[in-house]
Amino acid sequence: MFIINMLNFNSRAQGTIEYLVILAVIVVISLVIVGLVTGLFSSPSQQISTSGNQLGLTSQAIGITESLIDPNDGNFVIRLLNNSGENITISNVSVGDTNVLFSEDLAQGVERFFVLSTEDVCVEGKVVSEDVVVTYVTRDGLTKVERYPIKVMFNCTPYVVNVNLVADQCPTCSGITPDGNAVASKVLSGYSFYGTGTTKLNGSLWIGSYLHSGQITSYDTGTLDDKEKDGTAKSYTDNGNGTVTDNHTGLVWMKNHKDNCATLSWQSALSYCSTLASGSGGLTDGSVSGDWRVPSALELFTLSDISYPSSSYLNSVFTQTGWASTCYGYWSSTTVPSLTSFAYFLNSGDGSSSYDDKTIGYNVGVRCVRSP
Numbered sequence: 001m002f003i004i005n006m007l008n009f010n011s012r013a014q015g016t017i018e019y020l021v022i023l024a025v026i027v028v029i030s031l032v033i034v035g036l037v038t039g040l041f042s043s044p045s046q047q048i049s050t051s052g053n054q055l056g057l058t059s060q061a062i063g064i065t066e067s068l069i070d071p072n073d074g075n076f077v078i079r080l081l082n083n084s085g086e087n088i089t090i091s092n093v094s095v096g097d098t099n100v101l102f103s104e105d106l107a108q109g110v111e112r113f114f115v116l117s118t119e120d121v122c123v124e125g126k127v128v129s130e131d132v133v134v135t136y137v138t139r140d141g142l143t144k145v146e147r148y149p150i151k152v153m154f155n156c157t158p159y160v161v162n163v164n165l166v167a168d169q170c171p172t173c174s175g176i177t178p179d180g181n182a183v184a185s186k187v188l189s190g191y192s193f194y195g196t197g198t199t200k201l202n203g204s205l206w207i208g209s210y211l212h213s214g215q216i217t218s219y220d221t222g223t224l225d226d227k228e229k230d231g232t233a234k235s236y237t238d239n240g241n242g243t244v245t246d247n248h249t250g251l252v253w254m255k256n257h258k259d260n261c262a263t264l265s266w267q268s269a270l271s272y273c274s275t276l277a278s279g280s281g282g283l284t285d286g287s288v289s290g291d292w293r294v295p296s297a298l299e300l301f302t303l304s305d306i307s308y309p310s311s312s313y314l315n316s317v318f319t320q321t322g323w324a325s326t327c328y329g330y331w332s333s334t335t336v337p338s339l340t341s342f343a344y345f346l347n348s349g350d351g352s353s354s355y356d357d358k359t360i361g362y363n364v365g366v367r368c369v370r371s372p
Contacts, residue, residue, distance in 0.1 A: 062090075062134045062146040065111060069154040071124040076116040077159055078152075080134065082106040088136045090114070090167065091143070095154075096130035103192075104167035106136075112167045122156035129153050211248070211302060234305045236317040242283040244317050249302055250372050254292075256282045256319050257327060257367040266343045266358035269331040269366035270294050276368050292368040297334035297344040297353065299369055304351035313351030318367075328363035329354065 063081035070077065076095045082088060090104045093114045100116045122128060129151040137143050187203025235247040244253045258264060258272055258281070276292040278285050305315045329345040335358075336342040342355045345364050356364055 060146060060148070061144070062136060064132065064148065064152060066113075067132075067152050067154045068159050069120075069122050069128055069156050070159060071122050071156050072158065074118045074120040074122060076118060076130075076154060077113055077161065078116070078132065078154075079111055079113050080106070081111045082108055084108065084136075084138070086139055088138055090134065090136050092133075092135035094131075094133045095152075102167050111165075113161045113165050114167045115161075124156050124158070126156040127153050128156060217307075233307060234315050236315055238317050239285065241285040242281065243285050245372070246302065249299075251295075251299060251302070252370050252372055253303070253318070254281060254283070254368045255317075257330065257365045263360075263362060264331070264365055265360070266331055270333065273366060273368035281368075287370065292370045294331055294333040294366055295369040297332040300330060300332040300344075300346045301353055303330075303346060303367070306351060314348060327365045329356075329365075331364055331366045 061082075061084040063083050064078060065081050066077075066079035068077045069075070076098060078093065078095065080090065080093075085108060087105065087107045090102050090106055090112075092099065092101055093116060094100070095116050098116045098118045098120075100114075102114060104112060104114075106112055132148050132152045134146040135143065136146070184201060184203055187201075191203045192201065232248075237245045237247055238255065239245060239252075242255050244255050245251070246253065254276075258269065264272075273292045273294045275289050276287070277283070277289045278287045303315075304313050306313070327348050329347045329349075332344045332346070334344050336344060336355045339355070341358055343358050344353055344355045346352075347354050356362070
């Protein structure tokens with residue numbers, strides 16, 4: 001009898017353990033189901049935030065850190081982060097069926113807002129999901145495409161973006177076919193251009209390539225002096241409005257100089273050029289106060305024309321040149337670093353550079369310059 005009771009007890013205990021195990025499994029499964037349901041019914045913005053982190057939207061070569069759509073105009077706004085490890089140029093961004101050309105340089109680690117104009121006005125508070133594709137060009141000229149593994153959620157909400165952080169669209173890239181005549185070696189360094197496609201390129205031409213002394217006579221017994229190595233004559237255009245353009249440097253000069261070079265201090269020269277405008281100094285070019293300046297020493301010395309040694313070292317396109325103009329030279333805006341009370345000037349008698357006391361300016365005048 002005792003043995004039978006023990007068997008019955010063991011049987012009941014085993015049944016209880018099995019019941020508890022089954023109950024625990026049911027609880028775990030229930031928790032999993034609750035988690036999935038909660039995820040399905042959570043807000044879309046929460047979904048994209050979680051999914052974005054899991055799928056690496058912010059850590060891809062071109063990360064997406066923010067996405068909005070304006071309820072008033074329907075414009076998509078997307079903020080892109082350059083994680084590529086190098087400086088790139090964003091050339092195209094598409095959101096759904098909206099495709100916009102850009103030409104925006106983006107340094108490593110830098111973010112920019114990209115605005116895509118549409119007419120798909122949305123209801124504030126709604127969330128729109130779209131595929132996003134970003135095309136960019138590396139510094140090596142390779143075109144790459146970044147496709148995102150999930151649709152990106154755009155919250156329909158008004159936004160204000162700092163204009164300095166908004167990427168430039170490229171309207172000139174549409175409807176034209178660049179002919180390829182412009183190449184980096186022909187465009188000055190610091191200037192951008194479009195060659196044969198919609199990718200913005202950077203010029204590499206050194207400004208020194210356009211600096212010529214104007215000497216067209218050889219004075220050595222071989223082929224090693226200025227004339228043989230260069231021999232390019234100065235080239236100017238008289239614009240007929242009191243200005244002269246240097247066709248090599250692009251600088252625009254006053255055809256006349258200041259006041260027949262009466263005593264003019266350096267400071268007075270700076271003031272004169274800074275307030276010079278069309279209607280004075282023989283100018284009818286439409287310029288306004290602030291357009292003109294005293295040239296730097298380097299700009300000023302490009303005026304020396306070594307092909308005119310017999311009468312003047314300034315090209316004959318200018319008026320009041322040489323000694324006959326009563327000008328001993330022309331002020332530059334550049335101070336002598338070892339003698340700061342003096343400034344450099346161009347000697348109009350022999351085309352050389354010299355310097356003078358800023359306060360005296362005996363027979364040193366000024367010939368103002370401006371950019372094109």
